[in-house]
Amino acid sequence: MGNLYLARHCKTAWNLEHRIQGRTDIPLCEIGIEEAKMNVGFLEALKISKIYSSPLTRGRQTATIYATALEVPYETRDGLLEMDMGEWEGKTALELSALKPSLYLQWIEDPRNVPLVPGSKEDVFTAQRRILSTILAIYKENDEEKNVLVIIHKYICSLLRCALQGLELNHFKKEIIETTLPQNLSIVSSQVIEKCLSNC
Template identity: 30%
Template sequence: MSSTDEVPAPSGRGRRVILWRHGQTSWNVERRFQGTTDVELTETGVAQARRAARLLAGLRPDAIVASDLKRATHTAAELAALTGLQVSYDGGLRETYAGAWQGLTHEEIIARYGDEYAAWKRGEPVRRGGGELETEVADRAAPVVLRYLEKLPQDGTLVVVSHGGTIRTTIGRLIGLDAGNWEALGGLTNCCWSVLGEGARGWRLLEHNAGTLPEQVLGDDD
């Protein structure tokens, strides 16, 4: 590992969870809503995953759990190859199911479902395309993260490989934000991550959208 790839290992007491978004897909580039559609990584996405894995391996994770969609499993595999850890997979970490929105570009969604889109961006509870509420995504994803955290040692680090919308809702739930304020958490760029640390009063957001120079966020939740 070169000096430019080195990241200091986490210090201090308490568990940490790194919520890592998958690498780029063709639908990200096309600004097409993926949801639970199983889209592969692009070559750029694979390269992103390899670079990010080198950084995250320096944090010496104790466990990796990933969504079972290919863009997440292939991203997780890059970290597993460097750390020797076995990846666990859980469908509870999938991206938000968005029904009729899935496969549409953002422009098509706004044209066909403009009122629904605007209500969602205002923070109102919306079943996008007839799919899941954001709170329902948190209901299934946050318990997965907590279940794997329970298996860690006192100072252990868990890497969760998931999707932008699911990560946003999980962070919001774990740090105790009201669901109407989850939009305040900016989107994650492909293959970037957020870090939560365990404090005396619960989970705290220590880093958000880490791992890259600023660039456009391309995702379902932007």
């Protein structure tokens, strides 16, 4: 494959309110829709051949706007779903940080401290292997000439970035990307991802 780009979905009302979304299916707000349209000009120069997203509405809407404007195909993958944030979904980081003790603060600094978020069905290690496996499959499906864009979610993207850079999860917070503009991942081969999987 050519270049693999990761881009966070555009904004929802919960993003603007700083609420944790997780698997809660929130659509893009008007600001997010306009943001996606503005991003198209930047994407045009990347020569994207295909777009992938999770099935969550905010991911699909972002991918649809991009795919329509760029006239490229897109598809959804369950493996690109955001982490299951359990009881924290709908709450703000500020609310969760104010709790004593705050499991959220322990988690955001290093998810290994709270590997299974209260009420979640997927622990952080399983989530990291899931996203790596999904990216590996996408990588193998596309030929060497194709540049691919993956619309991804905040926390699952950080897990992926940590794994691909060989970083322990105490780097999780620093690897969170807030921008919705694409980030180029310099992945040399599927063997690199397979090695990351074997280390998780």
